[in-house]
Amino acid sequence: MSGRWQKLKALWASAHPTARHIIVAGAVITLVFVVLALFAPLLAPYGEAQFQGIPQLQPPSARHLFGTTNLRYDVFSRVIFGARLAFEVVVLSTVVAMFIGVPLGLVAGYSGGRLDRALVMVTDAMYAFPSLLLAIVAAFALRRWVGQGVPAAALSISVIYVPQYFRVVRNHTLSVREETFVEAARALGASRSTTIARYIFPNVIQSVPVIFTLNAADAILTLAALGFLGYGVHVPSAEWGYDISKAISDAASGFWWTSLFPGLAILGLTTGLTLLGEGINDLVNPLLRRRGFRRGAAGRHAATTVLPDVVPVEGGTE
Amino acid sequence: MTEPGHVLEARGLRVWYATPKGRLVAVDGVDLSVAAGECLGLVGESGSGKSSVARAILGLLPEGAGEEGELRVAGAQVVGMPASELRELRGEKVSLIFQEPMSRLDPLMRVEDQFVEMIVAHRHEVSRGEARRMCHETLASLGIPPRRARQWPHEFSGGMRQRIMIGLAIVLRPRLVVADEPTTALDTLVQAQILEILRSLADDQGIAVLLITHNIGAVAEICDRVAVMYAAKVVEVGGVEQVLATPAHPYTQGLVASVIHLDTEALSSIPGSPPDLAEPPPGCRFHPRCPHVMDVCRSVEPPTVAVGDGTAACWLHVPEASRPTPVPFVGEVP
Amino acid sequence: MARGPGGSLARYFVTRLALVVPMLVILLTTTFLLLRVAPGDPVTATLGDRVSEARADAIRRSLGLNRPLWRQYVDYLDHVVHGDFGKAITTNRPVSSTIADRFPATLELTLAALLVAIAVGVGIGALSARFRDTPMDVGGRILGILLYAAPIFWLGIMLQLLFAVKLGWFPTGGRIAPFSEPRSITGLYTVDALLTGNWPALGSALRYLALPAFTLGVAIGGIFIRLVRVNMIQTLKADYVEAARARGIPERQVVLRHAFRNALVPVVTIVGLQFALLLSGAVLTETTFTWPGIGLSLYQFLQDRDYIGVQGLVTFYALFVVVVSLLIDVVSAWVDPRIRY
Numbered sequence: 001m002s003g004r005w006q007k008l009k010a011l012w013a014s015a016h017p018t019a020r021h022i023i024v025a026g027a028v029i030t031l032v033f034v035v036l037a038l039f040a041p042l043l044a045p046y047g048e049a050q051f052q053g054i055p056q057l058q059p060p061s062a063r064h065l066f067g068t069t070n071l072r073y074d075v076f077s078r079v080i081f082g083a084r085l086a087f088e089v090v091v092l093s094t095v096v097a098m099f100i101g102v103p104l105g106l107v108a109g110y111s112g113g114r115l116d117r118a119l120v121m122v123t124d125a126m127y128a129f130p131s132l133l134l135a136i137v138a139a140f141a142l143r144r145w146v147g148q149g150v151p152a153a154a155l156s157i158s159v160i161y162v163p164q165y166f167r168v169v170r171n172h173t174l175s176v177r178e179e180t181f182v183e184a185a186r187a188l189g190a191s192r193s194t195t196i197a198r199y200i201f202p203n204v205i206q207s208v209p210v211i212f213t214l215n216a217a218d219a220i221l222t223l224a225a226l227g228f229l230g231y232g233v234h235v236p237s238a239e240w241g242y243d244i245s246k247a248i249s250d251a252a253s254g255f256w257w258t259s260l261f262p263g264l265a266i267l268g269l270t271t272g273l274t275l276l277g278e279g280i281n282d283l284v285n286p287l288l289r290r291r292g293f294r295r296g297a298a299g300r301h302a303a304t305t306v307l308p309d310v311v312p313v314e315g316g317t318e
Numbered sequence: 319m320t321e322p323g324h325v326l327e328a329r330g331l332r333v334w335y336a337t338p339k340g341r342l343v344a345v346d347g348v349d350l351s352v353a354a355g356e357c358l359g360l361v362g363e364s365g366s367g368k369s370s371v372a373r374a375i376l377g378l379l380p381e382g383a384g385e386e387g388e389l390r391v392a393g394a395q396v397v398g399m400p401a402s403e404l405r406e407l408r409g410e411k412v413s414l415i416f417q418e419p420m421s422r423l424d425p426l427m428r429v430e431d432q433f434v435e436m437i438v439a440h441r442h443e444v445s446r447g448e449a450r451r452m453c454h455e456t457l458a459s460l461g462i463p464p465r466r467a468r469q470w471p472h473e474f475s476g477g478m479r480q481r482i483m484i485g486l487a488i489v490l491r492p493r494l495v496v497a498d499e500p501t502t503a504l505d506t507l508v509q510a511q512i513l514e515i516l517r518s519l520a521d522d523q524g525i526a527v528l529l530i531t532h533n534i535g536a537v538a539e540i541c542d543r544v545a546v547m548y549a550a551k552v553v554e555v556g557g558v559e560q561v562l563a564t565p566a567h568p569y570t571q572g573l574v575a576s577v578i579h580l581d582t583e584a585l586s587s588i589p590g591s592p593p594d595l596a597e598p599p600p601g602c603r604f605h606p607r608c609p610h611v612m613d614v615c616r617s618v619e620p621p622t623v624a625v626g627d628g629t630a631a632c633w634l635h636v637p638e639a640s641r642p643t644p645v646p647f648v649g650e651v652p
Numbered sequence: 653m654a655r656g657p658g659g660s661l662a663r664y665f666v667t668r669l670a671l672v673v674p675m676l677v678i679l680l681t682t683t684f685l686l687l688r689v690a691p692g693d694p695v696t697a698t699l700g701d702r703v704s705e706a707r708a709d710a711i712r713r714s715l716g717l718n719r720p721l722w723r724q725y726v727d728y729l730d731h732v733v734h735g736d737f738g739k740a741i742t743t744n745r746p747v748s749s750t751i752a753d754r755f756p757a758t759l760e761l762t763l764a765a766l767l768v769a770i771a772v773g774v775g776i777g778a779l780s781a782r783f784r785d786t787p788m789d790v791g792g793r794i795l796g797i798l799l800y801a802a803p804i805f806w807l808g809i810m811l812q813l814l815f816a817v818k819l820g821w822f823p824t825g826g827r828i829a830p831f832s833e834p835r836s837i838t839g840l841y842t843v844d845a846l847l848t849g850n851w852p853a854l855g856s857a858l859r860y861l862a863l864p865a866f867t868l869g870v871a872i873g874g875i876f877i878r879l880v881r882v883n884m885i886q887t888l889k890a891d892y893v894e895a896a897r898a899r900g901i902p903e904r905q906v907v908l909r910h911a912f913r914n915a916l917v918p919v920v921t922i923v924g925l926q927f928a929l930l931l932s933g934a935v936l937t938e939t940t941f942t943w944p945g946i947g948l949s950l951y952q953f954l955q956d957r958d959y960i961g962v963q964g965l966v967t968f969y970a971l972f973v974v975v976v977s978l979l980i981d982v983v984s985a986w987v988d989p990r991i992r993y
């Protein structure tokens with residue numbers, strides 16, 4: 001484990017300053033939202049769905065920093081509680097997607113054959129389909145079955161990400177399978193499940209955090225879109241996308257604050273997560289990373305002929 | 319085509335790169351010259367700085383690199399030349415042939431169009447039809463049927479593509495062709511054909527050819543003279559017969575021995591590995607690996623002295639009386 | 653090895669066509685499974701207590717919901733093959749006629765948005781790559797990330813607030829001013845107005861199209877910026893680009909003709925991949941701007957919980973996506989001669 005830590009430290013040290021700034025900025029922004037989510041009841045001046053004692057459609061003021069809505073909600077409090085909801089759904093959907101996608105990817109990548117080909121074909125088809133529509137169909141079917149709520153929203157979103165986890169893990173498994181230490185284990189008579197669990201899984205699992213950070217922003221946007229279309233978490237939960245959908249008519253009358261602030265919250269959190277994901281991906285993915293002094297266009301040769309690769313090349317995503 | 323003076327003339331050429339570890343001097347005070355119709359081999363291991371020499375000649379050093387010294391191509395000083403003049407020089411006066419012909423042609427452009435683009439870029443007065451004719455003529459002279467000019471790069475084999483690269487290099491009749499490991503990526507049989515073509519450029523068209531390679535065999539086959547580079551410095555220069563038959567520098571000796579005995583490209587008969595150019599050893603840079611190492615080699619850089627028809631930078635060729643006494647260790651105060 | 657480019661392109665098309673069929677079957681099966689196998693009765697889910705039990709039963713029978721599941725599946729596929737997407741429960745209208753009415757609007761919006769996205773993405777992405785690590789690059793990258801991170805519908809509302817409500821330059825929603833529709837030829841108002849020389853209609857159509865197309869376009873363009881930039885950075889370092897420079901090709905030409913053109917090859921594929929995103933975005937944009945396309949229809953069916961309507965439209969989306977992916981592959985093969993082999 002300390003070896004891996006060392007490697008990460010070396011990666012970090014060798015990274016371009018811009019890449020480091022991107023990661024730090026992304027981490028800070030994300031952290032702010034994590035704090036908002038964790039301490040929402042303490043930070044929000046009003047309740048999530050409190051309307052008593054709140055005036056209707058007031059512009060931002062000292063009492064109501066982000067103004068109030070048609071339904072007498074305090075926008076500021078709704079934005080804070082929205083962060084909590086967003087994290088709940090995203091974390092749950094990721095867990096579900098991982099629990100389905102990772103094992104499928106391991107088995108398909110390791111065994112190959114007809115099962116693998118069939119699963120790849122299915123995920124290819126899923127990729128081509130608009131992901132939001134997929135989530136909507138799932139939410140639509142689930143509403144009839146289990147109703148609306150955090151679990152239903154999370155399940156609907158996880159439908160999009162199962163194929164992604166599957167593909168990355170499968171491809172990674174395929175390449176790890178051919179490596180010497182795995183072949184050696186097999187030659188020594190390790191069973192299929194042992195090989196997967198002991199040798200392949202620990203290697204493959206490293207790519208999962210990268211996919212997670214890349215997908216998290218997308219998941220927030222999908223949840224917002226589901227909420228906007230009325231298929232997110234049930235009312236009156238504070239959901240940014242749903243709140244924006246209710247604010248369309250306000251906007252047409254010039255009441256800007258009911259839509260602006262929830263949108264800024266989505267923008268902020270997705271930006272933070274995207275920066276974090278992109279930065280980490282840049283760091284880990286050798287294709288995009290410049291080596292050492294390589295700058296500008298024609299540096300390739302000098303870099304390859306004069307200097308050895310300073311940093312060990314890690315398996316990127318796909 | 320003979321005239322006084324050299325087509326390529328380098329004096330004290332230095333090239334360095336800024337790295338996180340500090341300045342890395344890849345070419346450290348190199349002198350070289352190639353005359354019209356002559357073929358000079360520049361030999362060294364990868365990392366010895368020979369490719370940096372090639373890039374410096376074309377003015378193609380990457381951003382973050384620096385260069386100084388005298389470097390004349392057809393009389394024009396290349397170091398410090400403005401970008402627009404450099405561009406006119408490239409392809410017109412000096413061409414570079416690369417190691418990997420497979421990736422050096424734009425995959426989205428027909429071969430003919432790549433010729434036309436280049437010809438028109440340098441000779442505005444030439445019509446496209448005329449440019450096409452020049453392309454066909456050049457390809458035919460290299461054994462490629464002109465009807466194939468309309469094909470895409472991926473439709474040619476590696477050897478064919480290297481011929482195309484040579485065609486692009488010579489279509490404007492440059493004075494100097496720099497070939498950087500032109501045969502490394504090719505089959506043995508094709509290698510011989512490409513080398514023969516390079517030799518004929520010097521013989522038939524009076525082009526000065528600089529062949530950069532780690533392959534002593536290729537040098538023996540086509541070069542008139544050879545320069546040996548080790549750790550950013552030229553350690554020996556001379557006629558091919560002399561250098562290969564009676565190498566003066568211990569590094570050249572090891573290089574030649576490894577070829578003769580093992581016939582591999584690896585320099586396996588020289589123990590140790592080349593030094594880190596960010597922190598080169600003091601004295602002679604070869605001393606940690608040299609079988610004839612003396613005290614003086616460890617602290618004082620050897621001068622370049624005449625040996626036969628060439629030169630070598632080695633204390634062995636300096637009369638003992640002229641060698642300085644090595645710097646004494648600290649603590650042994652006389 | 654060398655084959656006439658025309659012939660091999662046709663052959664490539666046929667091979668791709670064969671691959672499309674399983675993809676379509678998978679998408680249709682997924683739609684069917686998600687919508688029909690989930691427990692709960694679709695008719696009561698749609699109509700609730702609004703109809704009598706006898707009436708609900710009749711509807712169930714007319715939809716074939718009383719038959720065994722495998723039979724329903726076969727019927728579903730059979731109907732799709734014959735262009736029948738079912739009859740919406742709430743409107744009592746065939747979904748196919750809704751599509752016929754409204755698909756041109758969606759097509760017009762997505763194509764206009766695609767133009768915006770390509771202009772924004774390719775322009776800024778290429779500049780970002782060319783001037784890597786300069787303020788221009790940093791600005792381009794930040795813009796790319798912000799555009800990607802902004803929810804489309806929110807972006808739309810903000811633009812509405814500014815340009816429609818505050819400045820009054822554009823209408824807040826709709827497709828064209830009432831009674832000024834041009835004579836229908838393609839169904840795309842801008843194109844039809846151009847073809848018939850109906851300038852007032854063209855002006856009106858463009859004014860209504862501007863905000864939705866810009867919204868959807870820049871949102872997708874954010875992703876294009878990032879992808880074009882990464883590709884262009886790769887091709888700017890490519891061996892053939894250095895070789896072109898070494899031949900004395902002027903820098904502008906090196907960048908535009910060699911680096912840029914090669915960077916665009918994967919972009920064609922990417923446009924294809926992002927097309928799905930464009931359709932998702934169109935649903936949201938149409939809803940925000942009440943743009944009368946199939947996305948808005950889908951939204952209305954979703955609100956009404958009209959499950960036949962939703963199923964019909966989603967099925968159509970699947971068909972559309974498959975056709976577009978086929979088209980994109982053919983275009984990439986046409987652009988890049990290497991793919992045809």
